[in-house]
Amino acid sequence: MRLRAVVAMALVLTIAPAVPALAEDPPAPPAVSASESPPATPGDGTGETGGQETPAATPAPATPLPKLEAGLAADDDGARVIVELAAPAEAAPVAGEARQLPDAEVVLEPADTSFIVVEGTGESLAKLAEDPRVLSIRRDRTYSSTSLESLSSAGSLATSLQVIGADKAHAAGTKGQGQTIAIIDTGIDAAHPDFGGKVVEQVCFSATDEGAQSLCPNGQTSDPGSADAKTPACVHEGVNLCDHGTHVAGIAHAVAPDADIVAIQVFSRLNDCDDEGGVCLTAFESTILLALEHVAKLKEGGRNVAAVNLSLGGGLYEGACDAEPELAAMKGRIDDLRAKGVAVVAAAGNEGVPGAGAPGCFSGPVTVGATGDDDSVAPWSNHGSVLDLFAPGLEIDSAVPGGGHQVYSGTSMSTPFVTGALALVAQKTPGTPDAMAEQLEKAGRPITYGEVTTPRLDLNAALAGGTPGPPVTQNPPAPEDPPSGSDDPNEDPSEEPSEEPSPEPSSGPSPSATPSDPVPTPVPLPTVTITVTVTVPPTPSTAAPAVCTRGKSTRTLSAAQWAVEVTRGKGKITDATLGCYLGLVTKASKVFAEVTPASTLGGAYRVLKPAKKTAKAKLESELLAAWLNWANGGVNFTAKITEKTTLKTVLTSVEKARLKGASPAASTSMLKQQVNARRTA
Helix, strand or coil, X not given: CCCCCECCCEECCCCCCCCCCCCCCCCCCCCCCCCCCCCCCCCCCCCCECCECCCCCXXXXXXXXXXXXXXXXXXXXXXXXXXXXXXXXXXXXXXXXXXXXXXXXXXXXXXXCCEEEEEECHHHHHHHHCCCCEEEEEECXXXXXXXXXXXXXXXXXXHHHHHCCHHHHHHCCCCCCCCEEEEEECCECCCCHXXXXXXXXEEEECCCCCCEEECCCCCCCEECCCCECCCHHHEECCEECCHHHHHHHHHHHHHCCCCEEEEEECCEEECCCCCCCCCEEEEEHHHHHHHHHHHHHHHHCCCCEEEEEECEEEEEECCECCCCHHHHHHHHHHHHHHHXXXXXXXXXXXXXXXXXXXXXXXXXXXEEEEECCCCCECCCCCECCCCXXXXXXXXXEEEECCCEXXXXXXXXXXXXXXXXXXXXXXXXXXXXXXXXXXXXXXXXXXXXXXXXXXXXXXXXHHHHCCCCXXXXXXXXXXCCCCCCCCCCCCCCCCCCCCCCCCCCCCCCCCCXXXXXXXXXXXXXXXXXXXXXXXXXXXXXXXXXXXXXCCCCCCCCCCXXXXXXXXXXXXXXXXXXXXXXXXXXXXXXXXXXXXCECCCCHHHHHHHHCCCCCCHHHHHHHHHHHHHHHHHCCCCCCCCECCCCXXXXXHHHHHHHHHHCCCCCHHHHHHHHHHHCCCCCC
């Protein structure tokens, strides 16, 4: 396994769109022929200095972290939170205390686990945090799957199996016999003929509050006997929204056809995801924690679980996120699984940047990116040193509920190739999760891009002891021509709307696929601790999905101009592009989505053009405009706002103040004059 330098980063996730390039026009790395060896790997970071010992510095006294997550104390509307406790025995008494608090409700009290889930106002949660039995109170964030819509109506799983050498492993008699794979996802169609009766156990954990509808077949927060993906709640207007888990399981089963499958449903259905009441699926962190604990109990009970598949993610981190306090509980559960001998495999995400979402950003799991069968890195796949392996993830044909098949792409599809591969390794050469992952990594075909080399899974070489395939070196993909039409990011709309606009979102034409940026020179991302929910596409699409990236504008817009852009019939930027930008903002910002909703066009309009111009409303209006200018490309994190500050430091400072309930006029003025009125990047 890799050792990663810890970078203070974020929490976010996506199902399809990609996030921004992180640097302006980075220089392309020099082209290297495929016959040349990949560049030497940098030092291992152990801190050795030629045998000389460096005196250890005296550590400063540790400052205890606050129990209550920033921003919760000032939340008067209430939030869904995870209350982490020191031991399972304390759950019942603390839940009893929470029920006595005003404006607080215990919405989940799982048996035999050390947390409860509470909905409460900031005042109630602050009171609960005073209890010495409470270790922390943090938002119960949401996660989603990491797949893209269909890229075409035809794809082949068989050719991808050949690419990784699974066909040769099967011919040699290694098919995962005696092993079990756990799939934590949207449930499964266990009766699908592809599985051949290999689904041996099912369980469901699903939220039923905050507008969430349970996807468990029994309609409750848990179902100990079924993760059926064909339950009525999974179906909307004749379309099955829960097909992701079956598709993922189908890939893992194709790699390890003799391994047993445990399917764990962790998603919930939301029926009001946008301004028009769209339906989407999301998974709360609390349900994922319960799923991880369930896998640990299965292992303790004697089931030979070799690997667990997590084709989902949250947040975006350029490096390892092990030190992030909000992620400590999930990291602890994953580390516990690895200590019990269960390998954890996680999708890197489809943001197209050097980094990964949680849990892929932890140093323990095997983090997987996507390549095509020709070993080209998918332009939407996350990449870089945070990854452990690439695997096929482009146009993969696999099972979906109802006995059929569908073609999907994404790092969600790449991840189960590695999960299945680990089951085969566990059968033939069992070892610790780290040792088995290292076996796959050492045997993988090196793919070099920029200054990074990541091996592509070669299962046959790993099992047969073969040498890695010849290295492949690629330049970052060239950006496509921008889409034609009136959505020119370099054009400024009028300074102010000619009339008071209607708060309804615009309905401009959908753009062509947004051009992908070249692989950028890494620039630190802002801290991100946000909630993201991604709408499941209502019908399969045969067109290439739009890839969500930052715009290329060289100008900034004022808050009033952005209000025009999100108004029906007024702006020049299309709905799809604005939706992309708002998605990027909610991934990068702590204020928007978590504290103030702005993920939809209508929500953004209400922030940009508030009905009452209080100090808080003015600050949030300029803050959202600043984030949108960043998403549109008009200003970058490294841009100097003053002599000593960059956009990143300004945004971080302003958001900290807002989370504490402050709305300083000086911050509003700085955003308005120094960021949103810059006009040129």
